[in-house]
Amino acid sequence: MRVLVVGNGGREHAICWKINQSILVEKLFCIPGNAGIQEIAECVDFSIDDIQAITGFAKDNAIDLTIIGPEIPLVLGLADSLKKEGLKVFGPDKEAAKFEGSKAYSKDFMVKYNIPTAQYGVFTNTDNAIHALGRFDIPIVVKADGLAAGKGVLICESKVEAEEAIIEIMQKRQFGSAGDQIVIEEFLTGTEASLLCFVDGNNIIPMESARDYKKAYDGDKGLNTGGMGCFSPNPIYTDRLKAYIDNHIISNIRTGLKEENIDFRGVLFIGLMIENDQAKVLEFNVRFGDPETQVILPRLESDLVEIMMKVVEGKLQESDLVWSVKEAVAVVIASGGYPNNYEKGKIINGLDKIDDDIMLFHAGTILKDGKVVTNGGRVMAVACIEENVEKARNKIYNNIGNIIFDNMQYRTDIAKLSDD
Ligand SMILES: Nc1ncnc2c1ncn2[C@@H]1O[C@H](COP(=O)(O)OP(=O)(O)OP(=O)(O)O)[C@@H](O)[C@H]1O
Ligand SMILES: [Mg+2]
Numbered sequence: 001m002r003v004l005v006v007g008n009g010g011r012e013h014a015i016c017w018k019i020n021q022s023i024l025v026e027k028l029f030c031i032p033g034n035a036g037i038q039e040i041a042e043c044v045d046f047s048i049d050d051i052q053a054i055t056g057f058a059k060d061n062a063i064d065l066t067i068i069g070p071e072i073p074l075v076l077g078l079a080d081s082l083k084k085e086g087l088k089v090f091g092p093d094k095e096a097a098k099f100e101g102s103k104a105y106s107k108d109f110m111v112k113y114n115i116p117t118a119q120y121g122v123f124t125n126t127d128n129a130i131h132a133l134g135r136f137d138i139p140i141v142v143k144a145d146g147l148a149a150g151k152g153v154l155i156c157e158s159k160v161e162a163e164e165a166i167i168e169i170m171q172k173r174q175f176g177s178a179g180d181q182i183v184i185e186e187f188l189t190g191t192e193a194s195l196l197c198f199v200d201g202n203n204i205i206p207m208e209s210a211r212d213y214k215k216a217y218d219g220d221k222g223l224n225t226g227g228m229g230c231f232s233p234n235p236i237y238t239d240r241l242k243a244y245i246d247n248h249i250i251s252n253i254r255t256g257l258k259e260e261n262i263d264f265r266g267v268l269f270i271g272l273m274i275e276n277d278q279a280k281v282l283e284f285n286v287r288f289g290d291p292e293t294q295v296i297l298p299r300l301e302s303d304l305v306e307i308m309m310k311v312v313e314g315k316l317q318e319s320d321l322v323w324s325v326k327e328a329v330a331v332v333i334a335s336g337g338y339p340n341n342y343e344k345g346k347i348i349n350g351l352d353k354i355d356d357d358i359m360l361f362h363a364g365t366i367l368k369d370g371k372v373v374t375n376g377g378r379v380m381a382v383a384c385i386e387e388n389v390e391k392a393r394n395k396i397y398n399n400i401g402n403i404i405f406d407n408m409q410y411r412t413d414i415a416k417l418s419d420d
Helices: 010-019 051-060 071-076 078-084 103-112 126-135 159-171 239-259 292-299 304-313 389-402
Strands: 002-007 027-032 065-068 120-123 140-144 153-156 182-186 191-200 204-206 211-217 221-232 265-275 278-285 327-335 359-362 365-368 371-374 378-386 408-410
Touching: 002 010, 002 051, 010 027, 010 292, 010 304, 010 359, 010 378, 027 051, 051 071, 051 078, 065 078, 065 304, 071 078, 103 120, 103 182, 103 278, 120 126, 126 159, 126 182, 140 159, 153 159, 159 182, 191 211, 191 239, 191 292, 191 304, 204 239, 221 292, 221 378, 221 389, 239 265, 239 278, 265 304, 292 327, 292 359, 292 378, 327 389, 378 389
Parallel strands: 002 027, 002 065
Antiparallel strands: 120 182, 140 153, 140 182, 191 204, 191 265, 211 221, 221 327, 265 278, 327 378, 327 408, 359 378, 365 371
8 A cells, every 4th residue: 555644743753653564555655754754754845734735646646545644734624635536534524623623613512412521602702702701710711713733722810811811812813713713611620631532434432541741841840832741551541431431422422423424534532631530521633642642553553554444444343453551651852942932953863872662753853964953842752662651661761861952851750650
């Protein structure tokens, strides 16, 4: 098979790494890829939002399966465009991608199908939104409806702050048209967890659990980031919680998809808030998570391409997925200053000094004059799969110091369970 992956993050490197192990694959392409992906796939330099160019490439190169990593091309309808050309694609079409493209759409779906979630209101008018604040206790959560690169959610500690957030999003249009509508939401307490599921149009099959670390610094200090580390499995997933999620969330999503005639094929990412072995849905995303993918795929023993083809054909069964009992950890190395301003173009040294049982999943890297240099906020994830989380994390932290570039930063407490 000739396979194409779209995206350039650590998630896409992990997907390419796993696909590259499949005996079904004879040629792997990636658009646009990064310095790490370049070692295992032929990278082609189109922008991920250039639907026409990507579709043209897939057609001209007789691609048998395209896997769409990031949300932007999914929401823009890359899957629809590829399917129109008779091409196979892993990832939902534009209609189904609304689960990530519109928070209001997702919330309405959850309520309609009895999926537990926070109380909320949807507003298209600033005055109405401000007026409605009286109905909510503080803190109040204000969310831009559309895609805002993970920055469109504001947790407000007072009504004045919430009013400012509404004006910022709806009138000053901080996130552009993503703020045409907003969702105002009740604040939920508990522990967050994400559950990634393969969805084949009918079956919704959860992958192994993972826990990510969103804050920039040790001890969960600093700003929110795209994710600074992750490990799998997540000990919060007790059997009772699993049963609750199956009975109240997964089965209701399945009913909703059927009733609404939504043909979802790809990965549904369910963001959860957990308390007392019960869960409420915070949000849906319509693709693999980053960095969850970097710890989940190393634990998948089945052939990923075979699984993805079954998803595309609507023939996925629970039994198709075989998971390793081993545990995995990933620690993200970022550019100094991230998630605020940071410099690019720093030469990365020491990549050849890493032990063989360590996996390096590149994110913001690029090859320049034969050298790997930084090209983004999150630069790469250092990952390992071992008998248990403890062993994996020790191996990672024994190796990570060999990687050196100016101003690098990483958390030293990823998967450190004893302090929890
Ligand atoms: N109702 C809520 N109560 C408490 N915290 C919340 C609530 N809604 C969102 N959050 C916090 O804000 C974060 C981002 O919210 P959400 O997942 O809806 O936005 P997002 O920008 O789409 O995120 P992502 O980039 O992960 O897709 C959540 O991970 C959670 O920490
Ligand atoms: Mg989201």
